[in-house]
Amino acid sequence: MSSGNMNLTLKIWRQKNASTAGKLITYQVADISPDMSFLEMIDVLNEQLIQKGEEPVAFDHDCREGICGMCSLYINGRPHGPKYGITTCQLHMRSFNHGDTIIIEPWRAKAFPVVKDLVVDRSAFDRIIAKGGFISVNTGSAKDANNIPIPKQNADEAFEAAACIGCGACVAACANGSAMLFVSAKVSQLTLLPQGKPERKERVLNMVGQMDAEGFGNCSNTGACEAECPKGISIENIARMNREFLVASLTKKEPKNSGGGAM
Amino acid sequence: MSGNKGLLKSSVAKKVVMGLTGLFLITFLIVHAGVNALVFLNDGGQAYLKAASFMGTNPLIRAMEIVLVLGLLIHIIDGIMITAQNRKARPIAYHGKGASANSTWYSRSMGILGLLLLLFLIIHSAHFWIPNRSNQFATGHEIDLYERMKFIFSHIWVVGIYVGGCIALAFHLLHGFKSAFQSLGLNHSKYNPMIKTVGMLFAILCPLLFALMPISMYFGFIQ
Secondary structure (H helix, E strand, O other), X not given: OOOOOEEEEEEEEEOOOOOOOOEEEEEEEEXXXXXXXXXXXXXXXXXXXHHOXXXXXXXXXXXXXXXXXXXXXXXXXXXXXXXXXXXXXXXXXXXXXXXXXXXXXXOOEOOEOEEEOOEEOOHHHHHHHHOOOOOOOOOOOOOOOOOOOOOHHHHHHHHHHHOOOOOOHHHHHOOOOOOHHHHHHHHHXXXXXXXHHHHHHHHHHHHHHHHHHOOOOOOOOOOHHHHHOXXXXXXXXXXXXXXXXXHHHHHOOXXXXXXXXXX | OOHHHHHOOOHHHHHHHHHHHHHXXXXXXXXXXXXXXXXXXXXXXXXXXXXXXXXXXXXXXXXXXXXXXXXXXXXXXXXHHHHHHHHHHOOOOOOOOOHHHXXXXXXXXXXXXXXXXXXXXXXXXXXXXXXXXXXXXXXXXXXXXXXXXXXXXXXXXXXXXXXXXXXXXXXXXXXXXXXXXXXXXXXXXXXXXXXXXXXXXXXXXXXHHHHHHHHHHHOOOOO
């Protein structure tokens, strides 16, 4: 073992599929370099398992550079592990010590059923987006800069909300399994911009409706989502969504069947 | 989902109802603490009894008492509904425990703190409110609440329960006060520090004032 490398005990959630019960299985890995990413450490474990003829641990990953939102491990009681503001793929083994025991679990929520081991089905997020996380008015081709005036502050806030990568760490972190941070980021991103205004009311009502239908829990403002979000999305967005939802609920008119128009 | 039909069922509306009823109950706490703090005048309960008798007999206040009970019931029922749904939202619990790194324990324990407060409230109303109102109903007169306070608070275990209730209230308010504003959509960088500070001061001072009443009576600081 070269200096600084570590031996670790891993307790990993193994579950064959959505319909069978899972449990934590203990594994040992040796000579792990502190420069490895967390996912590379699991790659090492999986090499061992494959050589022994065992089933490797299934886990989600894609870009491995912190921008795709695919990796999703709940490590020692926290989504994306012990650091703030990063995804699991950007977590490195130098954040752990020789001899540590690491508990690795999937995101746990009714709306995120386990597919296998550490892989969960996050298509509930896709269905929420499909309910209004888009702009269906024709915005034309790319405009000249400043053709549509947008206050700097709105542009900044919309951009910050748009940084959401939809990884689901907010749901995983939330004591209530609530998806409010995700949905509020998507609502905010569009509602702050002129192109998003025409569908503003429909959007928030439909997206919140779908969020509830998926079986996510109710927000109780603990702030855990904001603290664990790898992109630092603020719960200000949740307050904005609450406002948008209330106004939309109280003022939305039933559409007339006259045809035409953006809606 | 069409707008108004789903309004009350929606998770956002449940938060709003929680926040509105919570803030309403806070206004009750202010009045309750204000009236009861008159015992600290140490005038044999004269000023306190005058204020208490006004609160117990004024028709407008009595009408508000019904609204208060309704507000409390809505707060409780909404809380139970939210808690039940939240339990269902995560059927399998985590093994790893790391939530203290991202949120306060009391913000995650509002349901349990609320349950403790409800138990306390049952004991507390059995001590004062229920005997007083039933006496009013039977004889038309209020009981001497000051004498009753002195009697009730002459037992150390009762004082312990009241102080415990006040501690539960403090933590419930510490999260609840600022949480109510967030639920109502009132989150603004200009006002957040003020909401946080006022909330923290209220969450500490109001229960402290309440707790000092049984303590002062037990130790005879108030005669």
